[in-house]
Amino acid sequence: MQTREAQTENPSRERILERIRAGLRTVVPQPAPLASDRVIFEPVANPLERFQQECVSNLMECALTADTAASARQLSEVLQSLPAGEIFVQDDPSLRRLIELAAPARAIRWSSEGAPSEASQATITLAEALIAQTGSILVTASCGGRGASVIAPCHIVYANTAQLVPDLAAALGRASEERILDRNSFACVISGSSRTADIEKILVQGAHGPRRLVVILENGS
Amino acid sequence: MHREIIRRGMDSYDVAHLKGRARIKDWEAARQKCQEIRREAVNHLDRYLLQFEEKVVARGGHVFWAANSEEACTYVKSLATRLGVRTVVKSKSMVTEEIHLSPVLEKAGIKVWETDLGEFIVQLREEPPYHIVTPAMHLNRGQIAQLFREKLDPAIATDDPRDLMAVARRKLREAFFAAEMGISGANFLVADTGVIAISTNEGNGRLCTSVPRIHVVVTGIEKVIPRLEDLAVLWPVLATSGTGQGITTYGTLIGGPRRPGEADGPEEFHVVLVDNGRSQLLGDSEQREVLHCIRCGACLNICPVFRHIGGHTYGTTYPGPIGSVLTPHLDGIARFKHLSYASSLCGACTSVCPVKIDLAHHLLQNRRNATEAGATKSSERMMFRAWRSVMLHPRIYALGGWSARTALRIVYGLGLAGSIVDPMRVWNRYRSPVPLPSESFRARWRKDLDAN
Numbered sequence: 119m120q121t122r123e124a125q126t127e128n129p130s131r132e133r134i135l136e137r138i139r140a141g142l143r144t145v146v147p148q149p150a151p152l153a154s155d156r157v158i159f160e161p162v163a164n165p166l167e168r169f170q171q172e173c174v175s176n177l178m179e180c181a182l183t184a185d186t187a188a189s190a191r192q193l194s195e196v197l198q199s200l201p202a203g204e205i206f207v208q209d210d211p212s213l214r215r216l217i218e219l220a221a222p223a224r225a226i227r228w229s230s231e232g233a234p235s236e237a238s239q240a241t242i243t244l245a246e247a248l249i250a251q252t253g254s255i256l257v258t259a260s261c262g263g264r265g266a267s268v269i270a271p272c273h274i275v276y277a278n279t280a281q282l283v284p285d286l287a288a289a290l291g292r293a294s295e296e297r298i299l300d301r302n303s304f305a306c307v308i309s310g311s312s313r314t315a316d317i318e319k320i321l322v323q324g325a326h327g328p329r330r331l332v333v334i335l336e337n338g339s
Numbered sequence: 340m341h342r343e344i345i346r347r348g349m350d351s352y353d354v355a356h357l358k359g360r361a362r363i364k365d366w367e368a369a370r371q372k373c374q375e376i377r378r379e380a381v382n383h384l385d386r387y388l389l390q391f392e393e394k395v396v397a398r399g400g401h402v403f404w405a406a407n408s409e410e411a412c413t414y415v416k417s418l419a420t421r422l423g424v425r426t427v428v429k430s431k432s433m434v435t436e437e438i439h440l441s442p443v444l445e446k447a448g449i450k451v452w453e454t455d456l457g458e459f460i461v462q463l464r465e466e467p468p469y470h471i472v473t474p475a476m477h478l479n480r481g482q483i484a485q486l487f488r489e490k491l492d493p494a495i496a497t498d499d500p501r502d503l504m505a506v507a508r509r510k511l512r513e514a515f516f517a518a519e520m521g522i523s524g525a526n527f528l529v530a531d532t533g534v535i536a537i538s539t540n541e542g543n544g545r546l547c548t549s550v551p552r553i554h555v556v557v558t559g560i561e562k563v564i565p566r567l568e569d570l571a572v573l574w575p576v577l578a579t580s581g582t583g584q585g586i587t588t589y590g591t592l593i594g595g596p597r598r599p600g601e602a603d604g605p606e607e608f609h610v611v612l613v614d615n616g617r618s619q620l621l622g623d624s625e626q627r628e629v630l631h632c633i634r635c636g637a638c639l640n641i642c643p644v645f646r647h648i649g650g651h652t653y654g655t656t657y658p659g660p661i662g663s664v665l666t667p668h669l670d671g672i673a674r675f676k677h678l679s680y681a682s683s684l685c686g687a688c689t690s691v692c693p694v695k696i697d698l699a700h701h702l703l704q705n706r707r708n709a710t711e712a713g714a715t716k717s718s719e720r721m722m723f724r725a726w727r728s729v730m731l732h733p734r735i736y737a738l739g740g741w742s743a744r745t746a747l748r749i750v751y752g753l754g755l756a757g758s759i760v761d762p763m764r765v766w767n768r769y770r771s772p773v774p775l776p777s778e779s780f781r782a783r784w785r786k787d788l789d790a791n
Contacts, residue, residue, distance in 0.1 A: 126401040126402060126403050126609075128402075128403060128404050130404050130405065130406040130410060130614075131404040133406060134404050134406055134560070134612075134614045134618060135385055135388075135389075135404075137614070137618035137619070137621075138384050138385045138388075138560070138618045138621060139385055140618075140622065141618050141619065141620070141621025141622035141627075142382065142383075142384065142385065142621055142622075143622075144621070144622045144623070144624050144627070145624065146382075146624050146627050146628075147624075148378070151375060152368060152371045152372055152375060156365055156368035156371075157364055157365060157368070158363065158364060158365050158368045158369045158372060158572060159363060159364055159575075160364045172585075175585070176588075229602040230602075232602060232603065233550075233602055233603035234603075236512065236516055252575070252585055252586040254586065254590075259597075259598065259601045259602070259604065260601075262602055263549075263601055263602025263603040263604065264545070264548070264549035264601075264602075264603050264604045265546075265549045265550065265602070265603050266602065267545075268542050268545040268546060268549060268589075269546070269549075269550075285571070286570070286571040286574065286575070286586075287568060287571035287572075289571075290567050290568045290570055290571050291568050291571075293567060294531070294532065294566070294567045294568060299532050299533075299534050299567075299592060299594050300594075301598075302594075302598070302601075303398065303593065303594055303595045303596060303597055303598045303601060303604055303608075304548075304549075304591070304592065304593050304594075304601075304604060305534075305591075305592040306545070306589055306590065306591045306592065307574070307586070307589075307590035308588065308589055308590075309585075309586045309587070309588050309589075309590075310588050311588070312540065312541055312542035312588060312589075313540050313541065313588060314456045314457075314504060314540060314541045315473070315540075315582065316455070316456040316457035316460070316473060316474070316475055316476075316541075317456070317475070317478075317480055317483055317500040317503060317504070318344070318347070318348065318479055318480055318500065319347075319348050319351045319352065319473070319476070320480075320500045322500050322501050322504045324501075324504070324508075325456065325504055325508065325540065325541035325542055325543070326454065326508055326511065326512075326515075326541045326542040326543040326545075326546055327541070327542025327545060327546070327589075328542070
């Protein structure tokens with residue numbers, strides 16, 4: 119209580135809470151709850167297959183690789199298709215190894231050196247989890263920070279099939295259980311590249327964030 | 340042309356919305372689940388808000404409770420002034436529209452950039468948003484290209500939406516990296532985790548909350564939900580109802596300022612919880628559920644009235660059925676009661692609402708409340724009082740009928756049907772007069788009863 123008052127002066131806080139409590143004293147009839155046997159989403163039978171399908175409908179690229187060497191080759195290919203310029207990489211041993219193998223002829227800025235520069239051509243990060251149901255990747259501030267997944271025109275995610283979870287409920291349940299938001303100020307479920315349909319409802323891929331979202335998905339045990 | 344643009348926009352929404360709904364196995368169960376989540380949150384609003392606040396404050400964030408627009412605007416303005424803010428980037432937030440935050444900041448000499456493409460377009464036109472999800476849906480690409488030529492770059496030679504987006508992207512990138520403060524809304528406040536949840540497609544919301552050194556969230560007190568797992572159904576349902584997508588591109592969760600060791604992120608994190616009449620609605624036993632609204636825009640899209648008159652005609656921050664229900668509560672029944680009459684009560688809004696708000700009946704209740712609150716004109720009240728007393732007195736009613744018939748018989752007899760003295764002029768001006776019955780209904784009724 120004391121820290122709060124030291125943080126922010128809140129002259130109306132008590133008054134609003136009192137109004138809320140007064141309002142809640144009014145009794146409102148409550149309908150019966152949802153029957154527990156109703157299934158809202160079709161359960162995901164094959165997470166890998168579903169993830170790949172959803173990537174297609176989310177307009178993301180997903181490349182399945184057999185091992186680290188294949189992932190490095192895949193990474194080189196993607197980087198070669200991009201204009202010249204710096205890339206930003208999450209500072210993590212597995213990504214250091216991947217970069218060493220791929221050996222891109224580009225300047226590299228590691229996340230330990232700060233935020234990505236606006237001129238970055240691509241960012242390479244890990245993910246916390248992959249969500250099959252919606253073809254999403256879950257990233258947190260640990261994955262190179264907040265800007266890592268949105269500043270550059272291309273975001274490359276290096277992930278492993280062992281990170282697949284069947285659905286959003288499982289992903290959020292785990293995030294809750296592992297208290298990842300106590301360890302990170304930020305998390306994001308990303309489902310495709312940035313887009314808009316604000317002009318005549320026509321889909322434009324690549325709005326303020328990346329035009330391309332590439333998942334290099336290594337087959338793990 | 341305007342109507343044609345709206346019709347085309349709505350048609351493409353309809354197709355996407357139905358396709359999106361088909362992706363969910365049991366849509367009705369999903370709606371009911373969302374309704375339950377929102378009901379639980381709203382029914383324990385004090386508890387969940389305090390839980391949310393405690394978590395945010397523990398992480399070094401600030402929570403400010405604003406009783407009304409003025410308190411909210413003053414807080415954000417003094418924060419900006421105190422921290423030397425000269426440029427603000429905003430991602431879409433209907434609550435900031437509701438409290439009219441941007442004009443307050445601009446008056447203090449702060450440059451405000453709307454960064455959602457649709458919001459950016461209407462800001463350049465100095466207009467309010469036309470729709471709560473797609474703010475510029477009333478404009479076609481030609482009009483937007485023309486606007487960009489006038490306001491941004493006379494050399495723009497194309498009206499391809501991709502190129503127009505690229506122009507906006509370049510312009511707004513400068514703003515993102517110059518701004519000291521990012522202002523966002525929140526789709527949800529997650530109580531158990533103490534994070535805000537924002538759904539965006541363009542990534543502007545991501546940049547607003549990542550790049551500037553201060554992040555301010557302006558949102559309504561009703562946006563809270565109990566658990567992080569609730570998003571597993573709310574996110575897909577919001578996306579489906581809002582745009583027909585299976586899920587929105589970025590589902591962002593933010594719980595505080597940048598932590599030590601994180602590569603980037605704002606140093607300050609402030610959440611402004613706006614009441615502005617919402618707590619009043621909690622005590623309304625019929626309409627508390629209006630606070631369950633997740634602002635998806637589905638009721639606007641389905642509404643035959645919205646489709647014909649468009650978003651600006653309402654003259655309110657929130658247009659469409661939800662706006663007609665909510666605005667009288669936020670801004671006064673006397674000024675906004677007419678909105679509840681601008682409805683055919685067809686019930687389409689109730690049928691699509693993803694949290695099952697019974698909008699059509701709330702419109703009806705607003706009409707009743709307006710009358711009971713004496714918000715009607717005195718002439719209207721007098722006429723209805725007279726009508727009531729006539730209906731309660733059969734003899735007076737009969738006398739009225741007899742005098743009307745007699746008067747009309749005289750008027751018609753003189754050949755004055757359709758003339759200025761004819762009380763039935765509106766009808767008779769262009770048509771032959773309706774033949775007058777020889778006797779009253781009451782007389783015929785009595786005769787028939789006697790005959791049998």
